[in-house]
Amino acid sequence: MSNIIESHNLSKVYNPDTIPVNAVSGVDLEIEEGEFTALVGPSGSGKTTLLNLIGGLDYPTGGNVQIGGVDITKMSENKLIDFRLKNIGFVFQAYNLIPVLTASENVEFVMLLQKTPKREREQRAIDLLTEVGLKDKLNKRPSELSGGAAAACCSCPCVGIEAPFYPC
C-alpha cells in the first residue's frame, strides 16, 4: 500500500523571535492509505500542533508534509484552503458547529461548499445523523443539543464529504 501522508524532518517553533517553543521537532511520519492511526502523548507534547501541520491548518518552520504525494507545505494559503476542502475531513476537539444552523444544515455545510447537489447532501445528512442516533434532532440548533449529541453531530460533516484523510 502507498503512503497517504508523509512528513520529513517536520518542525514547528512558536514565537521564534521572542521566547521560542519547540512544539514539534524533526518528525518523520508515514501513514498508509486505509490506516487508522492514534497519536498519544502528554499534554503539551505537540499532538495538536502536529495534527494542524499534517492537516494543512498551519505551516511548519522546518521540514515538509506530503499528502497523496503533494507537498502541502509549499502551497499558497488559497491553494491550501482549496486542498483542505477537497481532501481533508476534520473532527475538531471543540464542537465548531455553526450556532445559527440546524444539525442537518451543519452536516450539509461542507458538502454545500463542495457543490454537492442539494438532494444528495440533504439525504446524506439525514443518513449520517440517523446513524449516530440523532434522527429526531435534524432540525435542532447546536444550543438545543446535549453535549454528547453535539459531539456526535460534529463527526458527521467530515464523513459526509468522504475525504481521503480525517484528522481528529
Ligand SMILES: Nc1ncnc2c1ncn2[C@@H]1O[C@H](COP(=O)(O)OP(=O)(O)OP(=O)(O)O)[C@@H](O)[C@H]1O
Ligand atoms: N499558538 C501557540 N503559541 C505558542 N505556543 C504554543 C501555541 N500553541 C501551542 N503552543 C505550545 O506548544 C506546545 C505543544 O502544544 P500542543 O497544543 O500541540 O500540545 P498537545 O499535545 O496538543 O496538548 P493537549 O494534550 O493539552 O491538547 C506546548 O508547549 C504549548 O504551550
Ligand SMILES: [Mg+2]
Ligand atoms: Mg491538543
